[in-house]
Amino acid sequence: MYDHKKISHKKIKVFSALGPGLVTGAADDDPSGIVTYTQAGAKYGLGFAWVSLYSWPMMISIQEMCGRVGIVTGKGLIANIKEHYSKYTVYFVVGILLLANTINLGADIGAMASSLQLFVNLPFWLLSAMFFVLIVSLEVFLPYHKYAKILKWLCLSLFAYFLTAVIVQTNWSAVAFHTLVPKIFFDANFIFMLTALVGTTISPYLFAWQYDYSSSCFKRKWYYRDIKC
Template sequence: MKNYDKVKERIKNFGPGIITGGADNDPAGIITYTMIGATTGLKQLWLMVFSTPMMIAVQDSVARIAIVTGKSLSEVLKTFYTKKTATIVISLLLIANLFTIAADMEAVAQIFEIVTGIHAIYWLIPINILIGYLVIFKTYRTVKKTLVSLTAILAVYIFSAIKCKPDISTLITNTLIPHIKFSGAFFMAALGLLGTTISPYMMFWQATEEKIEHKTVVQIEDATLDTVAGMIYSNVVAYFIIIAAAYTLFGHHIFVSTIKEAAIAIKPVAGSFSFTLFSIGIIAAGFIAIPVLAGSSAYAIADLFGWRKGFEEKVSSAKGFYIVFLGSLLIGDIINLSPISAVNALYYSQILDGMLLPFLVAVIAIVANNKKIMGDFTNTAFNNIFCFVTFIISLACIVIMLWQMIV
């Protein structure tokens, strides 16, 4: 009975890891996974298994640092490196986040347009008002519960894939045996998958949330369990999105590059029920990811300049924090109203994220293994191995992306 109560208490304390995992499957990520399934079928399912320990290692390292030092990732950069370094990294993060926010907003608005017939542009402001209301007028605990609840809705993609009645033996083969096809389309899809799965904003968000929760070193195991659960859930959802797209779109020669195109393509091929599940997932994903993206920017800038911050603070006492948060939403709207393509914006934001990733992973690994900083709670062997793997692969991704741009 004691063990049951202990497990129940641990689950009750879930939050940062679960929310971060849910936010990773934002609408921009969903369209990436949908495109992968539509263009390569089931051939890249093994990459979801491969990337899961990488995600866990990076996010758990970040959580450990935040708990032991009591600092966010912005403060770690500023304290253990230089403010100039922190400013450059956070500036790049902010730009990438803004483009991703714009793409996510457009995706949610497009679903509302398909359902209601009202043009997507008219949904942008109501979406922002709802998110702003939740964050400004509700308590941090309410915001946290809302985000955790929304992550559960993403399970609709699991049901959507099951409805397709996939062949189990084919799934097992493609999940456990790497299938590498040396073509530009296949490799670029692989880069998109890995770049979408491990995003810098996730590191900033989770570190800040662990700090806000005021966890002690005694709770490191709880934080690890939360992180493992969040990252596995995130990739399980992504795994089933690829399956659903493979069975509904692959082989039909349907090209999709936006959420609207994917939703419209799914309806006649897979039916209204699959379309409904897809749409519900997009809306839930948007309302998780947009505040997390804007929040990670607001926390990062507030920590850089030493401002008061946090959703538990009143607007009057944390003006700078809320200006950045609401400003991020507003700029997202402006990008959508401008001639800039949300698809192109997402592409360039992923390039920025890719350029940030190896640097951030290296910084995290160095700090997490510094005994002067971490004491007896330095990084685990598992985290070190897969942080190194992430560093090498992300560096390779940058080289290949730059090569593709030059050639």
């Protein structure tokens, strides 16, 4: 028979660690991604719905691979690369990751500024600067545990997608058809948008996040029998 107190204790441990991991996972639905999806929908309608289905196995395999390595080694992505490859490889990978994350951060701030311009008649550069100062100020001056708790509750905003799907008059048969049947155009704009969709769906920092989260599970002596990765 199972020890219910032990199971409850494990659940408490899992939920207590849900904060930063949940926030980082939800952060993949970032402003730049939302703007990219919006542009794709505005220009091609449901023409890119199939991307979500066919990129799903790739995302699962990548995250699963990162998670397994993190749990087995108990180390993050960069630590594993440092252990098995030369320092120049580490510098190269860290540099590429830093560049990609910086560009991604800039795109997110720009998307937030552009979205706010729909409601406020202020210059783009000013709104971008305001968001940058706000984010840095929260990171520096707000205690980490309070900041993480606020961000965790903000993850509830993701339910807006479900509410939107219920509120708008969606042709679900058309959604199912375009999700299952790819519609491909061999032109530069289509290829560019396809690249943007895949790139914003599988962001580079997700690899580091999955590695670090899984390695933290290892350090807490959690395994696949205790958690669902």
